[in-house]
Each structure stands twice: as structure tokens, then as C-alpha cells.
Amino acid sequence: MTVKLYTYSKDKMIANKSPYLTELATLTCTIVGDFNILRPTIRVESDSNTLTANYVYIVELGIYFFVTGRKGLTANHVELELENDVRHSYYNSINASDVTATRSNFYNKNIPDNMAMSCASERVTYRKLSQALTGDNYICIIGG
């Protein structure tokens, strides 16, 4: 399979990473062990690119992966442990879908912001609501 090697230095949560990818090389790779679409391991030739890339794209799968580990380094090959970047891989699917967002750029002011913190101090304000009751009486209840 063909794999494109990239470096990526932005936030992992960014869905569309394409503008921030720096391509290093395009190589061929083989799958190591049982194939897991979420966490595959591939073997590629070892060189400076494969040792510095932290993001790959497997062309045949059309899926982007984070490089989560390297092992089995030999003079010729290295095995890259990958993690499916579903945010980027299915960015178009996300964008074409309807969603329910609990945090977004659409501000619902009635929802508490759970990232706000309450501190210890208090601010007390008084507001007078009525006039004072005035006058007085001596009430005598007398039998008769």
C-alpha cells in the first residue's frame, strides 16, 4: 500500500488538518499482523522521514492516521503504530451531517458554562423594596 508521511504540529482535535500538514515522503508499506482499521501497524523502510513523521495517509484506505509509536526498528525497516484520525478521515462526512452540539459557536445563554469557576468571594447587594411600616398601636382585647 502507499503511505504518505507527514509532520503535523497543530491540535489533534482539528478536523481538517490538510492545511497544516507538511508532506515528507510517499512510500510503500505493508500491514503488520492483524489489520485493525482503528489501530493498524505498518512496516515501512526506515529513513529520516519515517522516523520523524507523526502523521500518515494510507492512500488505498483513504484514511489518515496519527503515528502513535515506532518499533521493530532495523537497518531497513521500522514498524509504525497508527491510530485512525477519524475527525480528519471523515471530515467531509461530518460536514455533510446534522449534529447536536453541546458546545459550539452558537451560544445558548441559558446553559451553564461548566468551564466557569466560582471563587470564594461574594458580592452582596441590598435593594430596598418597600417603605417602612410606621405608627404603632396598643391592642387591648377586653371582655365585654
Add this chain to the structure above:
Amino acid sequence: MFNGLYVQNVPSTPFGPVTLHGNVKINDGLFEVGKDVYTLVFTVKFKGLTRVFTYKYTTVNNGIPACCISGNSNDSYVVMFPKFNYQVQIGFNIALSSNARYYSMTVTGDNIGAISNNNSSVWGYPPDSVEDANLVVEIDADFPIFSEGGSDSYSDTHSRTATRITLSPLATNYLPDIANGDYTNIDKAINFYDITNMIPANKVWHISNYLKVDGNITTTKNYDFRILPDAKIYFVLTNQIEGDASPNMILHITESPWLQKIGPAPDSSYTSTSILDNTYWWGDWTDYNNGVSYVGYGSTNIPIFDSEEKGTAYANGEIGEDASINGGSSSIRTSTIGDSLQSTDIPTVNLSTSGVGCYIYALSETQIKNLMSNYLYVTNATEIQNISDGIWLWGNNPIDFFIDCYYIPFDITNFYTTVNADMKFGTYRFDSGQGWDTFPVVQETNGQRLTLFNTTFEGIYGDWRDYSQFEYDLFLPFFGFFKLDLYKYLNHTVRCEMMFDVTTHNLRYYLFVDDVITDRIDSSVGINLPLMSSDMVNKAKSDRQARRESDRTAYKAIGSFLTGGLAVAGGIASGNASYAVNGGTSAITSVIDAKYNLDALADKVHENATQSVEGAFSSSMNIYDIRYAYLRITERELVIPDKIHELYNYPSYYMGPASALSGYCEISDIRIKSFTGTVEELNALKNALREGVIL
């Protein structure tokens, strides 16, 4: 946009003219010498204020055209250096009469590329060969606005009429009593000097940007400013570092419309300093400049907020003046759902309190003293008649006719009507026809309720914070604090009505939201007079016992005399008996009758002396309560990190296309329309979206 343009030498001295120094260098050679006339719009924005300078310059062969904004070199000064080593440098000096604290300067402009800061310079790029470029320099700053007219002898050469808000000791009567929660008059007269004296002992209210420097007014006071009629002005009281002697009260003006400095006021020659008490704020200068009001502190109230955030929210129209600490009113939201428990559903109870075995009198202090001193225990007849009258009148101790006697710290006529009538004790009536006074008798209970207040409890922020970080405690006289359920009362019109039961001392408060009963609160009030305290009772007992024994001896002596036919020796019996004898034969029969009656009554007196007394005694210290209702609003300080919204957007409940989202989002659910992956990928995608995604 570039933030943080360096501004030199911004003086911190209040009210001194401020000169901003800076320059902008534009690195490109698109300005062609001698070719074009370039127009730049140079906008200076103060916080809440915007001032726009537009000027043109004509490039000349390596010349250095200078342009003075508005033609007033004292006001601002801009020099252009076009086409010089591919740079255009704009230097500017802007003189401001203010003590504005310049937090930052922002440079923006159409087609302005990357702008860097080089100490006192801003570097940028010009627009792409366009003649009109907009360069906006924003100065984000607090800006003090004041307009005042000097002393009492102020002479207005423009013959302007003005409504003067006096900030003198004469205004003391209007000062709010903040310490006691009374903001009633805070909007009538703001005396800054006295505000500083109203600082609670454990806190310091800072006041700045006001007309006082070490107790004196500076010369910059003599400027007029114009604010267009729909401008909003507000004060912010900031409670800052405890122990800091520098008070801080900031006056803000909303961004639109912009403020215009008119120039020196007619009394600009008034340069002597004066204590703050002689400072006045003027408003409603209606005959100056086509009727536009010139307002320093105008005839309209200026709300005072206790935080910048609230003030800003007010200025942005998000909250009303009611959210300010000087109160106000706002619109009513009416509940229209369900069956309303209206105030009219409270029944009218016609409980008769007169002539049903008792009468209830509502006496003044004078009246009750008169009653106790001149009515009880005193008759106008002979001694024997006294005995008879006393017994028939009182039956026993006249105090025993008192079922209850207590003091209430308000006027009973708030709840009941009274009618003057003869006072009755048992069967005895103080007949006004015989010269006795009449006393006010309480009439039937009829459910009369006193409205204590009817106002709107409006939230401060208009969002979840109003509910999550506030506590509202309603103080009700003679009850104490009642914690309000904010979800029930906030942003509603709340009415409180008070009822009082004169027979039991009990009182009840009804709370209504939009005229629907929402809560009722019961309490009691009144302090019982110690008419029947145990000591008094024992005293009454012993007195009556002694009197009874004396009387019984006398009565029985009389009876023995009468029945035994003995002559009465002057010393046998008491004077009462001798008076009886002196009554003559015609009196004998009645005296005999009286004897038996007296015996019986004497025994009755003895019997009654052991009776328990009426009346309960309760702790009634609540008569010392504050006698008006007030609201105690406790706000917990909430910390929202500055970058939170930039980094993590806002709490949301958005349902719709993901394509409309941007920035950080947490997506709780997704309805995939097109997906080519496996189920486990889809699940992984959903988990990732719930965790967060930046779109």
C-alpha cells in the same frame, strides 16, 4: 488586527491632558510619489467612544507632507512620510483631555497585512494600489466624561439654562444608606465625597475618574462634552483591594453615539481649585447647540453597577437599569399557562371581633396610659358604692377582663378599620354620655391586605449565571429572611402583601408572581404588655385577698348587725359599714340583700383570686426589626478564564448542519448522511466528536 501598540508616556495623573505618541510604518512602495492623493481614515476609538479623523495627503517628490487632523494642532497631529525606502510612516500625537487609562491600542485596516510592533512603531503594509485606505487605530481605554459648571456663583456667558444636580452637603438627606441596604436615593444626588464616607467598615469602594484629586478639582473640569440623547451612561463602583485608600468609581459611556468634546466651558477661566462639595454636574442645557442636551450628570438617573460586566451589559442593552444597584423597574412577563391562583382567590373572612364576648381596642400610647391611670380602679361614688360598683364593675380584678394586651409596631388601620365607641369592661361601660372618652374599636376582620411592594426581580446577566451564582434573600419585617427560589421569582413581577390577625398577633405574607400566589410566610409580631406577669398577678392576688378579707369581715359584721338587731358601735366595723348604717332604715333591706350578696361575692372574690390569667407571653424581639422589606442579593464571584470562549467556544444546544459550526465544538450526536467506514470507525468518530472537535 494588531493589539498592543506601544503608547508612550501615558500619564497617570488624572485629568491631565494626555498625549499619545506612536507611529505606523507601512512597508511597501505602493504609494507613488507625486502621483496620487491618498485619503486615509484615521479612527481613534476610546473605550465606548469613537472619534474619526479623515485627512488626505498628497505625495510629493520625496517631500514630507504634514497634516493636522481637524486643523487643530493641539488636538491631534499626524505626519506622513510617504515613499521613503518603501515605507510610509504615520506619526501621530493625539492630545486628549482625560486621565484615560490606555489599556491597549488596536490597529486594523482594510487590506492591511501583517503588522508588527517595533517598540513605538507599528509596521504594516499598505493596501494594494488603492487610493482609499482605512487605517483604524483603536485605543481601548476608559474615558472620563464630566461636565460641570463651577461654583454657586457660576455665570454662564451663553445664558444657558441648566438643571443642576447639587453635590453639596445639602444633598445629605438624599444620600442612600448603603450600609443598611437603602439605595432609595442613590440616583438623586451623587455626592462622591460622601460616598466615600459610606464605605462599609470592612470594604473600600474605590472611586476614580471623578472630580477630585486630593480633595480638589483640577482645571480640566471646565470642559463641556456632548453626548447625544440616546447615549447610555453608567457608573461602576468597583470594590477593590481592601485598605486601598484610592476609591474608584468609573463613569462609562456607551460606544454609540460618540462623545464630542465641545471645548472649554464658559467658565474656563475658573481655575482655582475647590473642594468637591462645590462641584456640580449640569444637565439639560437645552438652548445650546440646537437643543441637544449637554449632560454631565443629567436630569435622568445614571445607574450604578457594581461590576464592569454588568455595566457593559447595560450599555449593550442586555440588561436594564433595574439591574443596577440603584434599582428601577422593567417590563412584566405574565404567566398565561394553567389555572392561576389569583389574589382574589384569597377569601374574605368576616370574623366579627366586636360584641362577641370581647371588644378589641386599638389604642395610642396616650390612650392606654389614660385608660390605666384614670379609668381602672377609679369610680366617682361613695366608698360603699365603690365596693358595690367595683365588684359589679369588675367582678374581680379588672385586669381579668383583659384577654390580651399587646403592642404592635405599625398602624392597625393598615389592616382594619376602627370606630370610636365607649369602652366596656364586662358589663360596665364607660359611658361617653357621662363624660368618658371613647376609644377606637377594631371592626370586623375582612381580609384587608397591605401591599408592601410590587416590583420586578430582574436578573443581572440575562443568562444562566443569574440562576447559578446568585442567592436572593427577601427580608420581611417581623419575619426575617426568606430565601427566594430564583426559578420562581427571577424576571417576574413580584408582589408582597401582608395580613395581620389582630386577635392572635399572627401575620402572614403572601408572595405573588404576576398576581399568582406563589408563597405564603407566617410569623407573629407584637410584644405583650406585662399586665399579667406572674409578679403582677401575685400582687393582684394578695391585694385582692387582703381586700377580700377586710371586706368580708366588714360585710359579715354588717350582716351580723343587721340580722342580730344590734346597735352598731362606731368602732365595730369599718368605715364602709358605718356608712351603710348611716344609710338609714330604708337601706336596711337592700343592705341585707347586699349582705348575702356580699358574702357570696366575697367568697367569689376569694375564689377568683386563684384563677389563672389570660394572655400568653412570647418573645417579641422582632418588633426591633427593620420595618421595610428589602432584598439581599448575594453573588458569588464567578471566574471565567479570559481565553475560554476563544479556545472552547460557548455552551450550546445546537441542532443543525455541522457545516455551520466553527471552532471548538463538542458534538453529542451526529446524524450521518454519508459514511463509508466501518461501524467501529463510526463509533470511534462519535466518541471523538463527543470528546471535542475543532471545525
